[in-house]
Amino acid sequence: MVDIAQQFASDNYAGMCPEAWEAMATANVGHEPAYGDDSWTARAADAFRDLFKTDCEVFFAFNGTAANSLALAALCQSYHGVICSDVAHVETDECGAPEFFSNGSKLLAAPSEDGKLTPAAIARIASNRKDIHFPKPRVVTISQPTETGQIYSIEELQAISATCRDLGLNLHMDGARFANACASLGCSPADITWRAGIDVLCFGGTKNGMAVGEAIIFFNRSLAQDFDYRCKQAGQLASKMRFLSAPWVRMLETGAWLRNAQHGNACSQYFAAEIADLPGVVLMFPVQANSVFLRLAPELVDAMRARGWRFYTFIGGGARFMFAWDAEMRNVQALAADLRDLAGAQPG
Numbered sequence: 001m002v003d004i005a006q007q008f009a010s011d012n013y014a015g016m017c018p019e020a021w022e023a024m025a026t027a028n029v030g031h032e033p034a035y036g037d038d039s040w041t042a043r044a045a046d047a048f049r050d051l052f053k054t055d056c057e058v059f060f061a062f063n064g065t066a067a068n069s070l071a072l073a074a075l076c077q078s079y080h081g082v083i084c085s086d087v088a089h090v091e092t093d094e095c096g097a098p099e100f101f102s103n104g105s106k107l108l109a110a111p112s113e114d115g116k117l118t119p120a121a122i123a124r125i126a127s128n129r130k131d132i133h134f135p136k137p138r139v140v141t142i143s144q145p146t147e148t149g150q151i152y153s154i155e156e157l158q159a160i161s162a163t164c165r166d167l168g169l170n171l172h173m174d175g176a177r178f179a180n181a182c183a184s185l186g187c188s189p190a191d192i193t194w195r196a197g198i199d200v201l202c203f204g205g206t207k208n209g210m211a212v213g214e215a216i217i218f219f220n221r222s223l224a225q226d227f228d229y230r231c232k233q234a235g236q237l238a239s240k241m242r243f244l245s246a247p248w249v250r251m252l253e254t255g256a257w258l259r260n261a262q263h264g265n266a267c268s269q270y271f272a273a274e275i276a277d278l279p280g281v282v283l284m285f286p287v288q289a290n291s292v293f294l295r296l297a298p299e300l301v302d303a304m305r306a307r308g309w310r311f312y313t314f315i316g317g318g319a320r321f322m323f324a325w326d327a328e329m330r331n332v333q334a335l336a337a338d339l340r341d342l343a344g345a346q347p348g
């Protein structure tokens with residue numbers, strides 16, 4: 001095993017970016033009111049209203065599982081169903097938390113080739129059963145980008161939200177890597193959220209370069225009623241809230257949220273281009289965010305691991321490489337060079 005300076009198994013392997021770190025230090029001076037009544041939390045909520053150019057309701061949670069689960073619980077009753085893709089994080093990686101926090105709302109997973117939900121898949125599940133014996137579909141949740149690193153275009157989002165409107169479904173967006181979607185599309189955050197019919201967004205801070213924390217943003221303010229109580233009951237009301245909110249202030253004011261995402265996206269583009277032509281290596285999905293999924297010959301998987309590289313293979317059987325805000329080009333090059341070497345290619 002060699003000692004590898006950076007791994008690309010998860011964007012959560014990275015630390016805090018300088019802006020988030022500095023905000024923690026600044027917020028650490030003096031006293032501030034507790035439980036979200038502090039000046040940082042007010043500033044962070046205003047910064048989100050500026051970013052999204054609308055008067056949204058903003059809440060903060062410690063992680064994405066809590067943010068998603070509580071947001072979904074706010075959008076439906078316990079006898080309702082939540083339509084998602086079968087590879088959605090809420091379905092595969094949250095240990096039943098959405099069902100738990102909603103007191104039993106059932107996730108209705110739509111089979112998907114590549115992780116994307118479509119209007120047709122939503123309509124199919126929503127109209128599958130109309131009888132009293134099956135949970136009534138009430139919410140759709142989509143991940144932007146998807147767990148497979150793909151981006152819903154503005155048109156795709158508009159089509160999904162039109163279907164939701166027709167069918168009386170609320171629309172939630174899991175934006176654990178929302179910044180990467182904005183960077184990829186080069187659009188205003190408003191264009192792929194409330195202007196496209198999203199009711200609630202979970203905006204990920206952790207994978208974007210913070211230590212901890214996700215923002216839950218209600219564009220449809222009426223859905224936010226009593227959400228503060230829901231957060232408190234779920235153990236998600238931080239008593240020293242300023243340490244969740246201050247990093248957001250600096251991330252948004254300095255533009256670090258977008259720069260970090262642009263960097264991760266650029267690294268994934270670079271890596272994909274470096275290895276695309278190798279024998280035994282197949283790109284599984286279009287590279288649109290900060291991840292690259294490769295179908296690798298089994299001996300290549302083992303050989304890469306033997307060289308010390310870590311990566312997950314649980315999503316679709318592919319090897320996933322994630323590029324965080326701090327990915328260094330020489331390390332990305334080292335990863336690509338090892339893969340080229342092991343795949344038996346000539347140095348590129």
Ligand SMILES: *Cc1c(COP(=O)(O)O)cnc(C)c1O
Pocket residue numbers: 063064065066068089090143146147174176177206207
């Ligand atoms: C990482 C991630 C989350 C949040 O996960 P936590 O570990 O609970 O913070 C949510 N959705 C998606 C798509 C993710 O990749």
